[in-house]
Amino acid sequence: MERVILIDKLVKEFVVNTKEPGFFAGIRSVFRPKKKRVLALDNISFSVDEGELVGFIGPNGAGKTTTLKILSGLLYPTSGLVQVLGFDPWEKNHKYLKNISLVMGQKNQLWWDLPAVETFELNRAIYEIPNRDYKRSLDELVSLLEVGGLLNVPVRRLSLGQRMRLELVASLLHRPRVLFLDEPTIGLDVLGQTKIREFLVDYNRRSGATMILTSHNMDDILNVVKRVIVINKGRLVFDGPFHLLVESFARKKVVKIYLSDSADIKKFEQYGKVVKVDFPEVVISVPRETVALTSAEILQNFPVADINIEEEPLEEVIKKVFKGGKVKDA
Template identity: 45%
Template sequence: MIERPAVRVQSLRKAFDVPVRQPGLKASIGALFKRETREVVAVDELNFEVGAGEVVGFLGPNGAGKTTSLKMLAGLLHPTSGTAEVLGFTPWQRQPAYLRKMALIMGNRNQLQWDLPVLDSFELVRSIYRLPRQQFTDTRDEMIALLELGALVDKPVRNLSLGERMKAEIAGALLHLPAVLFLDEPTIGLDITMQKRIRTFVAEYNRKQGATVLLTSHYMADVQALCKRVIVIDHGTVLFDGGLQRLADEFGSTKTIVARLDVADGEKLDTYGRSATNRGDGTWSIQVTRSEVAEVTGRLLAEQAVVDLTIEDPPIEDVIERVFSRGSTPA
């Protein structure tokens, strides 16, 4: 049996009417009577599918339409046109049966009760989702253990640090064990340790519950650690959809050859590749185009006393940047 995709988006489009205001008093008064609006297209002709249990990174610069897309999938926004189906539901109908299986977590937002201790907030979540007591207690205690929330749950949310609050938020949002998860910048503003902890937890949740996860993040470490597949969007359309490795292969036009030479201050290697920098200690990193890799490596090995040599992909950030620059100026 072919499994039905968990998320299926077809020709999804969302345009907002934004009032246009001309400068000047006269124009402002005129606007009182006849309001001019301009259509801003946030999402345009979006098409993709996500299989059940997949973790997909949703990448794009600010204003690319990531959050708008997630909000439509979470049922908060009606699209201007197009269709989307999540777990067989149309999200913006907001059927309770769908909302029960879905969770939206936004890194800079707070959905726990600000003044209440975390445990009380969890209790309210239990009643909202009508979770059976035993199941709720088990899940809750497991999350508290996994996220090391033990010492925090008695404190009011407002007394928690940003990282602590995010951990509590995530636990609270997952108490009903959703089958599909929309994470919008879940690690924004957190320190490295906390980012790691949350990453590990999301991976663990995905593995244990078989949940489908759609994630946006500006931290490529999040994406690399969690997502085998990425969807890159800009100006509301998909620029790339595929594996991270393929992304690097397709768009990363350069590679870096790192060579360590026998002699500490050997001759300059500027003549190899496009540019070479001395990292000190006899180690050089040489930028080459993809097609040059074999030739330059061969020359290096033949002409220099190479002790060690590795070939690296460019950092994913650079690759993504290239995708965007290509998207805006068609090659």
């Protein structure tokens, strides 16, 4: 497998002007701006093989977008090595740019006042896509994303979900080998998110393109990627298969019990933390290792109609990852 993305000891520092609140402070900042150094990425290293679909997660301000911007050549790294497809992204070699695409959920490239098909035509010219390839790509993307009826409508009249799907078409017409997606489902309704997600998985399988996806929507990660990279405060916290992330951070399981008769709720406390009591439902959180024993005992000692053992909600797990921050390589 060819290594497509290589990042080694990447550091990115921003210098920002700070402004204190208040009128006089505002005037002072014009003459003597206070500069502050912010470390956005602190010694990040990872690599991605061809065809991989990697989820990049972290809270707001963790450095996800900064990394994608460096990978697509928009930001100049303070130090460290960055190589994609054998190119240094910052050089913005046209051969490189023809092989990548950056999709940002909060930014559009479609011309606002014109139908999307005009922007597609422009991209065809910019990326110098041969006519036949262009037609094939367009037909394929349009049917996958179900946007056939929207091509000739001025972009301003489209809904956010429709626009996002057309943005994807515009970004993929030139069949990029590497695709950076920054929050592609942000602001979309559940149905819109699902459509985009299904498309991304499908596209990755069909085209074999290497993809990095940032999101703080856990469903994106759960349903789309196998490998996750977690960063927090500019540091790499976890890099490995998704199930390993869950196993190493989800120490507890959630046991949901439906009682058939009233029982002494207090007695549940001996098994674990009682999370919720809403008769007939009782939810307790139990350490992973003892869950089998505990459920057997509960079945014996309580009038149980039904019992369910579930994983901790993903959000909780991720919260722990961000808080605890033990580095683990897989």
